[in-house]
Amino acid sequence: MTELKAPRRTQEERRTATRNRILDAAVESLLERGYAATTVGEVQDRAGVARGTLLHHFPTRVDIMVAAIKHISDRRVEQFERELKLIPSDTGRLAALVDLAWRDLNSPMFFAALELWVAARSEPELRDALIPVERELFSRIHESMLSVVGAEAVDPRLPTLVQFTLDLLTGLSMSTILTSNLGSREVLLRRWKTALSVLMGELDATQLVARSRRS
Numbered sequence: 001m002t003e004l005k006a007p008r009r010t011q012e013e014r015r016t017a018t019r020n021r022i023l024d025a026a027v028e029s030l031l032e033r034g035y036a037a038t039t040v041g042e043v044q045d046r047a048g049v050a051r052g053t054l055l056h057h058f059p060t061r062v063d064i065m066v067a068a069i070k071h072i073s074d075r076r077v078e079q080f081e082r083e084l085k086l087i088p089s090d091t092g093r094l095a096a097l098v099d100l101a102w103r104d105l106n107s108p109m110f111f112a113a114l115e116l117w118v119a120a121r122s123e124p125e126l127r128d129a130l131i132p133v134e135r136e137l138f139s140r141i142h143e144s145m146l147s148v149v150g151a152e153a154v155d156p157r158l159p160t161l162v163q164f165t166l167d168l169l170t171g172l173s174m175s176t177i178l179t180s181n182l183g184s185r186e187v188l189l190r191r192w193k194t195a196l197s198v199l200m201g202e203l204d205a206t207q208l209v210a211r212s213r214r215s
Contacts, residue, residue, distance in 0.1 A: 023071040066129040093149040105173040
């Protein structure tokens with residue numbers, strides 16, 4: 001029996017695969033070693049490509065970092081949308097909203113992005129590249145989160161509560177950088193879920209106090 005050979009990849013497919021390998025290496029380095037240590041040489045070694053190949057795709061370190069910003073953003077949206085589809089239809093809408101956001105904002109990809117956020121504070125070129133990508137990212141996540149709650153999303157309170165959730169959980173995730181203990185954060189997550197139900201009129205305000213005491 002003649003063995004079928006896999007079709008040869010096109011030049012564009014090979015180019016895309018090489019770029020992704022380089023960018024995956026950059027993200028891996030950002031996570032493991034931080035922004036300062038993510039040099040061109042470090043990325044080259046991790047990606048296992050020739051220096052000329054890397055420089056053909058990304059002539060400078062800034063070019064790598066700018067592309068990494070978009071790479072991270074795309075990966076986060078892809079993962080977010082995959083998890084969105086897995087939420088059972090009978091799951092509480094507000095609890096699902098918080099859990100979905102927390103998984104993204106406590107993921108390795110978020111912490112890789114955070115390395116770039118900090119660096120962008122003092123690097124104007126990096127900051128200029130980061131701002132529009134992050135704006136688009138959070139806009140897409142915001143819209144996806146609204147879709148979690150279904151047709152009722154016309155409720156005028158929801159866009160603000162979704163934004164509160166994103167901002168709260170972003171700060172909460174950043175507070176885990178120095179310690180890996182998530183215990184106190186999990187308590188806050190439960191309390192925020194209750195608070196959302198109160199703010200949406202699904203629970204009486206006294207329930208927030210009662211549940212906070214129990215947790």
